[in-house]
Amino acid sequence: MRTNxxxxxxxxxxxxxxxxxxxxxxxxxxxxxxxxEQYGGVVPELASRSHxxxxxxxxQTAIKNAGLKPDDIxxxxxxxxxxxxxxxxxxTSFAKGFAIAQKIPIIEVxxxxxxxxxxxxxxxxxxxxxxxxxxxxxxxxxHTQIVIVKxxxxxxxxxxxxxxxxxxxxxxxAKVMGLGYPGxxxxxKLAKQGNPLTFELPKPKIRGLNFSFSxxxxxxxxxxxxxxxxxxxxxxxNKQNLAASLQKTIVDILLGKLKRAAxxxxxxxxxxxxxxxxxxxxxxxxxxMAEKEQWNLFLPKLNFTTDNAAMIGIVGYYKYLKKDxxxxxxxxxxxxxx
Ligand code: KG4
Ligand code: ZN
Numbered sequence: 382m383r384t385n386x387x388x389x390x391x392x393x394x395x396x397x398x399x400x401x402x403x404x405x406x407x408x409x410x411x412x413x414x415x416x417x418e419q420y421g422g423v424v425p426e427l428a429s430r431s432h433x434x435x436x437x438x439x440x441q442t443a444i445k446n447a448g449l450k451p452d453d454i455x456x457x458x459x460x461x462x463x464x465x466x467x468x469x470x471x472x473t474s475f476a477k478g479f480a481i482a483q484k485i486p487i488i489e490v491x492x493x494x495x496x497x498x499x500x501x502x503x504x505x506x507x508x509x510x511x512x513x514x515x516x517x518x519x520x521x522x523x524h525t526q527i528v529i530v531k532x533x534x535x536x537x538x539x540x541x542x543x544x545x546x547x548x549x550x551x552x553x554x555a556k557v558m559g560l561g562y563p564g565x566x567x568x569x570k571l572a573k574q575g576n577p578l579t580f581e582l583p584k585p586k587i588r589g590l591n592f593s594f595s596x597x598x599x600x601x602x603x604x605x606x607x608x609x610x611x612x613x614x615x616x617x618x619n620k621q622n623l624a625a626s627l628q629k630t631i632v633d634i635l636l637g638k639l640k641r642a643a644x645x646x647x648x649x650x651x652x653x654x655x656x657x658x659x660x661x662x663x664x665x666x667x668x669x670m671a672e673k674e675q676w677n678l679f680l681p682k683l684n685f686t687t688d689n690a691a692m693i694g695i696v697g698y699y700k701y702l703k704k705d706x707x708x709x710x711x712x713x714x715x716x717x718x719x
Contacts, residue, residue: 384701387444387454387479388694389436391472392464392492393522394423396435398443399690400454401698406504407447409684409691410439421562422552429467436475443690451483456706458697461489462717463523469713477709486706488697493519493719495692496654497528497536498699500679502691511679516648518639520663521655521688522548522563525592525635527642528719533699538719539646540590540638547631547657550594554601554627558616568624569660575625580604582630590642592634601627632663636670643674652679659686 383403390397394417399409412435417423444451459476462469480487496519501510514531525547527540545553548565555564560571583600585593605623608615616623635657643651651671657663658681671678685691700706 382455384455384698385447385449385453386488386694386697386701387440387457388490388690388697389440389457389459389472389476390492390495390688390690390693391432391436391468392460392462393468393688394428394431395688396432396439397688397690398436398440399694400443400447400449401691401694402447404503404695404698405506406502406691406694407449408443409689410443410446411684411689412439418562421556423465425465425467428465429471432468432471436471440475440479451479454483454485456486456488456697456701457483458488458490458693458700460492460495460693461711462714463492464713464715466713466715469715473711473713480709487709487711488700488705489707489711490693490696490700491717491719492688492693493524494534494536494696496521497530498533498696499654499681499685499692500652502685502695509679511650511652511677514648515650515652515679516639516642516646517652517654518635519655520547520635520653520657522546522552524655525594526719527590527639529646529648536719540592540642542592542594543587544593544595545598547592547594547635548655550598550631551657553598557602557605558620558623560620563656565657565660568628569662571621571624572628572662575621575623577625577629579619579622580626582626584630584634584637590638590645592638594631594634597630597634628660628662632660632666635663636666639667640670640674643676649674649676650679651676652681654681654686656687659683
């Protein structure tokens, strides 16, 4: 019999379920929550309620799309953390109920390990995957870190943000421009029509492999303020150039550190993951850099960059092979570390 893992991701504002069968992705279903747009950010209480509404139909669709029945599922994997506690509780409780009903094991998954192992999500048998050790940069709304991955479950953080995450920098700057949430994709789109050299923004001088984005956010805010005093239509008239300049600076910061990490560790297997890995400028420039530096680059498919259950499923699958199951008493951990 095949090993069929049902995976649940509910750490933030997307409810997702996926099926991984013998390491191959059969389905990946996602319900986006649009309720947060009007608030300019995720409202935790509303997120939990939406997960509660979405989780049953999302799971049913994932099982159906995979051509399976509930009795075919070997184990259920779920995100234990980090994330919003109420949202994590919905996924965790669902996993326990399903596991008890089906008499199958549950497998807790660290959301960050999901992003890190997302290059191992395969939709067919013959897709290339990184070999160990590889270096990966996780860039999401909550995290920015560079990690050496020595094996599936042997990872070490060698650089991380000391304040805001890269995605947060996108989201906060977009918010002060009045662009809506999440800001990353909106800035990405606007930046395509702008000149990135219009505004010069400061780059942090943080030693080693750590990142900082809060100074950039503040500098961006002051740039807007100073100019709005002179011209109240400043943002509207310059939004493409502002987006392009901001985006260039963020990508410069990210790639500068990644290149340094690759040099220092002498690792040429390189991957990226997390929502900001969907960014078109980052993808374009890392591809050029990889060629120049002779990296073996793994760019995730777009639907595996932002939060998704497929990445939880692949971690669940490798844990299943080790029989690394969780106790039914397990509780979510909003601040779970890597
Ligand atoms: O990984 P993710 O879905 O959730 C977290 O674990 O945080 O990442 C969400 C983040 C948000 O900050 C969003 O603005 C950013 O990813 N993002 C992007 C793009 N698409 C999503 N940032 C830049 N460019 C994009 N195309
Ligand atoms: Zn994430």
